[in-house]
Amino acid sequence: MTFIDDYPFEAKIVRRCFFVAFTALGIGGLFGLIQALHRTGMFRFVSHSDYYTILTVHGVLLALVFTTFFLCGLFTWAVTRSLDQPLVSQGFTRAWYWLMSIGTILAGITALSGLTDAIPLSADVLFTFYAPLKAHPLFYVGLALFVVGSWLAGIDWFRSYRSWRSDNPDSRIPLQTFMVIATMIMWYLSSIGVAVEVVAFLIPWSLGIIETVDPLLTRSLFWYFGHAVVYFWLMPAYLLWYTVLPKLSGGRLLSDPLARVVFILFLLLSTPVGFHHQYLDPGIAEGFKFVAMTNTMFLLLPSLLTAFTVVASVEHGARQRGGTGRLNWLRSLPWDEPAFVGMALAGLMFAAGGFSGMVNAAMNLNYIVHNTIWIPGHFHLTVGTAFALTAMAVTYWLLPQITGKRLRHKTAAVVQPYMWFLGMTLMSNAMHRAGLTGIPRRTAEPEYPNQGITFEGIVGGVGEMRFQIALGGALLFASLVLFLFVVAATWMGPRSRQLSVSGSIPPALSGPEDNPRVLDSMKLWTAIAVLLVLLTYGPPLVSLAMNWTGSAPIPV
Amino acid sequence: MEIHRFEKLWLFVSVILIVGFIATITYGSVAAGITMVSDSGGTIQPDNFDNTGFEDPGVRHAGGDEYEVYVVARQFFFEPGSSEPIRVPEDSTVTFYVTTPDVIHGFALAGTNVNAMIIPGQVTKMTVHFDEPGEYGIVCNEYCGSGHHTMEGQVIVVPEEDWEGGSQ
Numbered sequence: 001m002t003f004i005d006d007y008p009f010e011a012k013i014v015r016r017c018f019f020v021a022f023t024a025l026g027i028g029g030l031f032g033l034i035q036a037l038h039r040t041g042m043f044r045f046v047s048h049s050d051y052y053t054i055l056t057v058h059g060v061l062l063a064l065v066f067t068t069f070f071l072c073g074l075f076t077w078a079v080t081r082s083l084d085q086p087l088v089s090q091g092f093t094r095a096w097y098w099l100m101s102i103g104t105i106l107a108g109i110t111a112l113s114g115l116t117d118a119i120p121l122s123a124d125v126l127f128t129f130y131a132p133l134k135a136h137p138l139f140y141v142g143l144a145l146f147v148v149g150s151w152l153a154g155i156d157w158f159r160s161y162r163s164w165r166s167d168n169p170d171s172r173i174p175l176q177t178f179m180v181i182a183t184m185i186m187w188y189l190s191s192i193g194v195a196v197e198v199v200a201f202l203i204p205w206s207l208g209i210i211e212t213v214d215p216l217l218t219r220s221l222f223w224y225f226g227h228a229v230v231y232f233w234l235m236p237a238y239l240l241w242y243t244v245l246p247k248l249s250g251g252r253l254l255s256d257p258l259a260r261v262v263f264i265l266f267l268l269l270s271t272p273v274g275f276h277h278q279y280l281d282p283g284i285a286e287g288f289k290f291v292a293m294t295n296t297m298f299l300l301l302p303s304l305l306t307a308f309t310v311v312a313s314v315e316h317g318a319r320q321r322g323g324t325g326r327l328n329w330l331r332s333l334p335w336d337e338p339a340f341v342g343m344a345l346a347g348l349m350f351a352a353g354g355f356s357g358m359v360n361a362a363m364n365l366n367y368i369v370h371n372t373i374w375i376p377g378h379f380h381l382t383v384g385t386a387f388a389l390t391a392m393a394v395t396y397w398l399l400p401q402i403t404g405k406r407l408r409h410k411t412a413a414v415v416q417p418y419m420w421f422l423g424m425t426l427m428s429n430a431m432h433r434a435g436l437t438g439i440p441r442r443t444a445e446p447e448y449p450n451q452g453i454t455f456e457g458i459v460g461g462v463g464e465m466r467f468q469i470a471l472g473g474a475l476l477f478a479s480l481v482l483f484l485f486v487v488a489a490t491w492m493g494p495r496s497r498q499l500s501v502s503g504s505i506p507p508a509l510s511g512p513e514d515n516p517r518v519l520d521s522m523k524l525w526t527a528i529a530v531l532l533v534l535l536t537y538g539p540p541l542v543s544l545a546m547n548w549t550g551s552a553p554i555p556v
Numbered sequence: 557m558e559i560h561r562f563e564k565l566w567l568f569v570s571v572i573l574i575v576g577f578i579a580t581i582t583y584g585s586v587a588a589g590i591t592m593v594s595d596s597g598g599t600i601q602p603d604n605f606d607n608t609g610f611e612d613p614g615v616r617h618a619g620g621d622e623y624e625v626y627v628v629a630r631q632f633f634f635e636p637g638s639s640e641p642i643r644v645p646e647d648s649t650v651t652f653y654v655t656t657p658d659v660i661h662g663f664a665l666a667g668t669n670v671n672a673m674i675i676p677g678q679v680t681k682m683t684v685h686f687d688e689p690g691e692y693g694i695v696c697n698e699y700c701g702s703g704h705h706t707m708e709g710q711v712i713v714v715p716e717e718d719w720e721g722g723s724q
Contacts, residue, residue, distance in 0.1 A: 049702035126699055130660050132676060133701065215660060215676045258559070279592060280671055283678040286585075286594040293581060297574045304570040308563055363581050364590040367669040371662050371697035438666040440697035445705035453666050453693025453708060510558055549677030552603035552657050 003081065003401040003503055009090055010080045011402040015491075016097060017073030018395070018402075020104065021066050022487060025388070028061035029480040036427070036473025039446060040466040051444035052124045053114035059127030060111055063383060064146070065104050067233045070391050072100070072153050074236050075180045077398065078243075079157045081503065082176035083164040093156055100149030106142030110135065126442065128226070129202070131218045132551035137206040140198050147191055147198075154184035172512035173520050175256055176243055176505075182263040183235040185526050189533060190228030190271045197221035212550035216283045220544055223274040224537060231270040233383045235263070237390040241310045241347060244394060247505050248340040249317025249333055256508035258309055260519045265302040268529050269295055272536035279366045283547070288540045289363060295536065296361040303354055310347060316509070338410065342393020342417035346386050349424060353381030356432060371442070374435020377428045385424050392483050393417060399490055401503045406496040408489040412482050419479035427472025430465040433457060593672045597679030602657045608679075610655055621647060627654045629661040629674045631701050637694050637709025644686060644711065645719035651683045662697035665711060673698060689715040 004011040031054045037043040038051055046054060076093075080086060087093050113121035113136075123135030157180055161173070173181070197218050204210045246253045253259065275292035278284055315329055323332030334340045356378040359365050369375060396413050400406055407413060437455040439446045439462070446455075455462055518524070559567075584590045605611045605628070613626040613635050623644050628635045636642050644650050654663050654674050661674040665684075670692075672680045694709035 048705060052699065052702060052704070055699075124702065130698075133659050133699075216678055219660070219675070255559070255563075258563070278673075281673045281678075282593055282597050282675055282680040283595050283599065286592045289592050289594075290585070294578055297577050300574055300577075301570055304573075305567065308566045312560075312563075358577065362577065363592060364584040364588075367590075367671050370671050371664065371673075438664065438668075438695070440662070440664070440695055442697075442699040443705045448666075448693055448695065448708040450706075451693050451708045451710045452691075453695065453710075455666060514558060547599050549599050549601060551676045 002404060002499055002501075003077065004404045007080050007086055009093075010076055010087055013087075013093055013097060014073040014077050014398075014402045017069045017076065018399075020101060021069035021073065021391075022484060024061040024065040024069065024104075024108075025480065026484055028058050028066060029477055031055075031058040032062070033473050033477040036470050039444060040470045041447075042466070042470040048444040049124075050115055052126070053111065053122070055442065056114070056124055056126050057108070057111045060107060062388075063127055063229075063233075064143075065108070066391075067383065067387060068146070068150055069100065069104075071232070071236045072097075072150065074239070074391075074394070074398075075153070075157060075183075077402070078176040078239060079160050079180050081505075082174035083160060085160065085164055087156055088159040088163055089156075092152070092159075096149045096152035096156060098149075099152065100146050103142045103144070103146030103149055106138050107146065108142070110139040110142065128222060130222070131202060131205070131213045131215050134206055137203060140202045140206055144195070144198050144203065147195055151188065151191070154187065157181070157184065172515060175253075175259060175508070175512065176239060178260055178520070179235065179239045179242070179263050181522060182267045182525075183232065183239075185522065185529070186228060186235070186267045186270050187232050189526075189529055190225050190232070193221045193224030193274075194226075197225075212552070214544070214548045215551050216281065217541075217544045217548065219281070220274075220278065220284070220541065223277040224271065224541075225274070226277055227274045228270040230379075230382065231266050233387045235266060237346065237350075237387045238262070238266075238306060240390055240394050241306065241343060242313075243505055244397065245310060245340070245343045245347070246313035246317055248337065248343065248397070249314040250321040251313060251317030251319075252506040253508040254309055254313045254316060255510045256512045257510065257515045257519060258305060259508070260515060262302040262305050262309075264519065264525050265299075265305075267525055268532060269299045269302075271529070272532045273299060274537075275540070276361055276363075276366075279363050280370050283544070284540060285543075288536070291536055293361060293363045295532075297358075300354070300358065300361075303350075307347075307351065314344070336414055338407075338413035338417060339393045339397035341414065342389050342396070342420075345417050345421040346389035346393065349381050349389070349421065350386035352428075353378060353386060356381065369435055371440055372435035373431045373439050373441045373446075376441050377431030377435055380424060380428050380431070385420070385428075389417060389420050392420075395483075395487060397501060399487060400496075400499050400501045403491060404495045404499070405490055405493050406499055407486070407501075408493055409486045413486045416479050416482040416486070419475055419482065423472045423475030423479055425472070426468045427476065430460075430468035430472065433459055434462070434465045434469070437462065593680060593682055595678075597653060597655075597681030599677055600655055600679050602655075602676040605655075605657070609653060615642060615644060618651075621645075621649055623648050623650045625650055625652050627652060627663070629654060629656040629663060629696065629707075631658050632696070632703035632707040634663075634694055634696075634707070634709035637711070638707075641691075641710040641712045642694075643714055646686060646689045646713050646716050648713075649683060649685050651681060654680045654682075659700050660698050661700045661707070662695070664695045664697045666693040666695050668692060671697070686713045689713050 111123040113119040123139035125133045273296040318329035318332045323329030664671040692711045696707035
């Protein structure tokens with residue numbers, strides 16, 4: 001039996017979430033192509049000021065809407081599948097879905113309206129919306145509804161878990177549900193920051209109820225949330241690398257307990273690191289930055305552990321398929337299966353993203369890369385590949401199970417991840433190198449002719465970097481079109497009598513029965529996470545609130 | 557809970573790596589003296605610069621080879637810096653004080669490690685040593701509105717023999 005037969009309502013919710021996610025991915029991806037061509041000077045057909053509108057929509061749709069909606073679909077599937085029971089209340093599920101959708105539509109339309117003067121709305125504030133740059137109130141209201149919707153979605157999955165718990169008082173939490181719970185607790189803890197920023201400050205300020213906001217305080221609240229959100233994108237990818245990728249490789253996960261340890265470390269450390277985005281901010285004492293730096297470095301640990309477990313599980317799978325030798329087993333992996341290829345390449349690229357992340361985290365090296373195009377070069381490897389390519393890859397495996405339709409155009413589906421990998425290799429390496437020369441991010445025109453500012457490449461020339469960024473961007477967009485084509489063709493095709501995909505996931509070699517029970521005490525881990533946040537964020541936030549300076553009214 | 561010995565080894569190496577990173581960064585801060593931009597510049601009212609040094613921004617000689625430069629960043633120029641370059645002599649230690657009355661900006665000298673955020677209500681203070689004569693572009697590297705890409709300026713480090721002294 002497939003998922004859609006067992007859980008038709010949940011399958012529908014997953015499909016609807018994926019529909020919004022992929023619509024956002026399509027529009028956001030197109031806007032990404034426009035930027036890549038515009039800022040490299042290859043092809044410009046929008047004005048410089050419209051570039052920033054396009055950049056805002058690109059960031060909001062991809063970093064927030066695509067990721068969160070995909071995650072909501074994925075987690076609904078993972079909780080339902082691993083607990084083997086339907087969601088508790090269909091009405092509640094519909095409520096969070098619509099709340100998130102309405103929020104998305106409000107924020108999206110407000111931001112898109114910046115492209116035309118016909119609608120008196122705009123939100124050219126980029127996806128970080130630093131005050132005192134101001135958007136129309138509807139943008140902030142949409143964001144708030146979107147976040148509240150995601151909170152309700154979390155409650156939905158918790159209710160499912162509680163109902164399962166009352167029937168299974170002594171069982172260990174199934175691994176996928178454990179991962180969902182850890183991720184959502186982390187999300188509640190971290191999204192408080194952006195909720196306070198938006199609801200207490202930005203909405204009243206944009207409506208004219210309060211005169212000024214403190215720019216450093218709101219910025220700090222944003223980054224309280226802004227690094228944890230990175231892990232909110234990444235943990236779904238980890239969930240898939242731990243549970244689905246080993247199976248696709250032909251084997252099973254090596255260690256269930258270590259997977260739990262990794263997710264607990266993420267829960268503890270994802271939030272008290274946000275100041276590493278503000279290393280170069282005035283008004284924050286060096287000591288707070290140093291604490292954030294050490295926390296950030298320890299956040300490498302769960303990712304390094306994951307690298308070991310996932311690669312070892314994949315190797316185990318390859319050997320089950322007959323692979324031998326020290327490295328020859330790599331040949332025995334299913335390099336013609338799109339779901340496997342996408343996830344494997346995403347994981348590989350994440351390793352590269354991890355290395356550039358270590359540079360970002362290194363407080364004093366940060367002077368060289370801060371606000372340069374190195375930074376988007378970094379996060380296009382993480383959210384733009386580790387997350388996005390994993391999401392696309394699992395769709396090739398999951399879509400048949402939630403639609404009951406077999407995957408169409410498999411050749412296109414196999415080519416797609418390779419193309420993404422190639423496009424991202426070109427674009428991202430050039431962005432990293434361009435960043436080292438000092439070329440800034442977030443600009444329509446990285447040339448400064450008036451002052452004759454030149455950027456000198458350490459490796460390669462600026463022209464060559466530009467060419468690689470534009471070519472890489474074009475390949476990424478072509479890869480995205482292939483993906484959307486395969487998804488649309490599969491989705492609109494007829495129901496298949498039989499599917500060639502099996503949704504079963506084999507248990508880990510070292511299973512949950514080997515777990516120390518303390519790993520499942522979510523209350524304990526939550527308490528420690530809250531304590532860590534209070535210790536790292538309490539003193540600086542109090543000091544910022546006491547030094548409130550406010551912003552001046554901005555002449556328009 | 558069983559952990560494979562390879563995994564234990566990996567875990568050990570990972571922790572060494574992390575501790576090593578923290579140690580090198582600490583060395584950079586403490587021994588090599590790469591201080592972070594911090595709260596040492598103090599706060600300021602963004603709509604009132606009277607008696608703060610920013611009411612008349614520019615270069616001031618602070619004695620010896622030390623100079624102070626007050627810069628106001630605005631949508632979309634640096635004052636001084638954009639319409640007239642900031643001039644300092646070679647082999648000088650220059651402390652920049654930068655603030656803004658409007659939105660968040662960036663202040664980066666292209667090709668160097670001078671790079672910081674400029675935030676309304678805060679004064680960004682950074683001390684730089686200019687060894688040799690040269691020209692550096694100032695780039696605003698944080699999005700600050702529709703004219704952001706035009707926000708640029710220049711620092712000219714003047715050779716010792718051409719320096720006429722005093723404030724510019």
